[in-house]
Amino acid sequence: MPQSTSRSSLSLSHSHHFAAMARSGILMFLMVLLVSCSGGGNGVTGTSKNNAGLPVTASISGTVVDRNGTPVPGVTVTAYHNNDHTSVTATTDAHGAYAIAGLPTGAWTDFTVYARKAGFAFYPSTGADGRVGRQDFDGDYRTVVRFLTLPTHDVTASFTAFRPGDREASLPRTGQTTSYAAGDDFSVAAGIAWPATRFSDNLDGTVTDHLTGLVWLKNAGCFTPSDWSSALTAANNLASGACGLADGSAKGDWRMPNVNELESLVDVSQVNPAVSVASPFININLAAAYWSSTTYAPVSSYALAIRFSDGRWINGSNNGFDNTKATAANALWAVKSGAAGTVSLLATGAFSGQGGGSGVSFGAGDDPSLQIGIPLTDPRFVDKGDGTVADTVTGLTWLKQADCINDTWSGTLSAVNSLTSGQCGLTDGSTAGQWRVPNRNEMLSLADRAPTFQIASYLNGIAGPDMVTVTGPVFFKSFRISSYYWTSTTSAADTTRAWTVYSCDFGAYDQPKSGTGYALAVR
Structure with missing residues (x-):
């Protein structure tokens, strides 16, 4: 497992806009990996000085x-000094304003700023x-503002606060078209309905998905299966004139999809391929899985992949399929x-500090370097104090107790x-019929693909075994490690499985519906 620094890893990534927050001036960027250098106990060594030889400070x-x-008063805003691992805080006033003054400027003044208040998430x-x-604080992945070197003038870092019930996506x-039991995926029909015409053939070698807005290569079998790095390079080099393209695209316009983008093509009602029967795609490869640009962070030699014979994910070797890069x-x-x-797809949560030697990504044009999608608030989940957890990205409310329900698929639905x-x-006043078993899309939406340890541990607020100094916020209670969690979605390849x-x-x-698994409830 990749190791963390003793207090906080010092890598940061760019992030895409929330559509609803474009006016706030959020900037997209790509940060390079920096190595922390302590400038002394108070972090002022190398601080800029004015003509009188006095240190120049900024706020x-x-x-x-x-x-x-x-305005949201009472928010604690922290300026964390990455060079010497100290911090200064301020609290917002009745106008939602704060200021942290007297900070050193110049060399060794690398500051990270984040906000916290119980009951809120922030961006x-x-x-x-x-x-x-994003920045890794020993397994707590916070969304922050980073000043690599604090300039000799005052700077700003503001935050939008999200309450339970807020939703960004x-x-x-x-795509399920049949009900197999009361309360299952099709009978509940949770989620945004697909457009009447989901896919359009653009007659130039491309296909537009009107559900997600993504444009896909029509010929899904153009590239000979290869290792991950070769496929990543091939995607980056794709341009009009290759693979039947006549769209005027240039090198750099195309990319390998991240795992959320690749998953968006899966139609759970279909097999061989598990893609909408009305789609105009050709040459979908059923003998091989398809790469995503999302590295499996706990084992960075793996990249997440999906096979389109049935929509199953591949992580490790299984029946002739593999995802070793x-x-x-x-x-x-x-x-x-x-x-x-x-709809707008969620970002995976991967960020640009997770790469190998470069510290930027695992390869040019991969998921951490691009971070396509609606980014994640921080902390994303808000504990409502009544046995439920609110997701401020999707607006869903989840059962906090993650090990309460353990049964067969039909028993779980009941x-x-x-x-x-x-x-x-639960002390939320909910009544029978208000909760449901999450469908495949809802359950997958809980993932944050930044942690270098099990996602279940991350959701429990427990850092990996080599990260013992800081733990993250507890989002769920007793999320079971190495366990299967049911969705309400039946497998079209074998309807005795879900x-x-x-x-x-x-x-x-x-997995067989007759087996036993855990379940979260959602509403």
């Missing part, structure tokens, strides 16, 4: 407001001197950005359909 200030622009914005991204339906021969399905779709306040730690999400890697795997 970091800003505001915290909610999505309606209403930052900044001016030209700062950068918005809505999830689409899975250097040795597996998997297919490439290139994608590029298009116009807005009916248990969740009858779940009420007073059970499983899709589950494995709690370590949060991939989708089909």
Whole structure:
């Protein structure tokens, strides 16, 4: 497992805009990996000085407001000094304003700024001197503003606050077209409906998905299966004139899809291939999995992959399929950005400090370097104090007790359909029929692909075994490690099996409905 520094790893990434926050001036960027250098106990060695030989100091200030622009008082804003691992805090006033003055400037003044208040999640914005991204605090992946060198003038770092019930993105339906039991995927029909015409053949070698807005290579079998690095390079070099393209695209327009983008093509009602029967794609490879640009962070020699015979994820060797970057021969399905779709896909959470020697990514054009999608708030999940957890990205409310329900698939559906306040730690006043078993899309949406340890541990607020100094916020209670969690979605390849999400890697795997698994409830 990759090791963390003793207090905080010093890598940071760029992040894409929230559509609703474009006016706030959030900047996209890519930060290089820096190595912490302590400038002395108080971190002022090398500080800029004025003509009188006195240190030049600066302040970091800003505001915290909610999505309606209403000030949020009582928010603790921390300026963490990466060079000597000290911090200074300030609290927002009645106007949502704060200021941290007297900070050193010049050499060795690398500051990270983040916000915290119980009951809220946050997303930052900044001016030209700062950068918005993620930073690893010993297994707690915070969304922050980073000033690599504090300039000799005052700077800003502001935050938008999110409450339970706020939502940045809505999830689409899975495509299930048959109900197999009361309360299952099709009978509940949770999510945004697909457009009447989901895919359009652009007659130039490309296909537009009107659900997500993504533009895909029509010929899904153009590239000979190869190792991950070769496929990544092939995607980056794709241009009009190759693979039947006549779209005028240039080198750099295309990319390998991240795992959320690749998953968006899966139609759970279909097999061989598990893609909408009305789609105009050709030559979908059923003998090989398709690479995603998302590295499996706990084992960085793996990249997450999906096979389209049935929509199963591949992580490790299984029945002739493999996702080892250097040795597996998997297919490439290139994608590029298009116009807005009916839904916006979530970013995976991977960030640009996770790469190998470069410290930027695992390869040019991969998921951490691009970070496509709606980024994640921080902390993303808000504990409502009544046995439920609110996701401020999707707007969903989840059962906090993650080990309360353990049954067969049908037993799980019955248990969740009858779940009420007073059970499983709930004091929310909920009644039978308000909860459901999450469908495949909903369960997968919980993943954050930044941690270098099991996602279940991360959701429990427990850092990896080599990260013992700091633990993260507890999002869920007793999320079971190395366990399958049921979804309400049946596998079309074998209707005696249902899709589950494995709690370590949060991939989708089909399991016999007669088996026993855990379940979260959602509403």
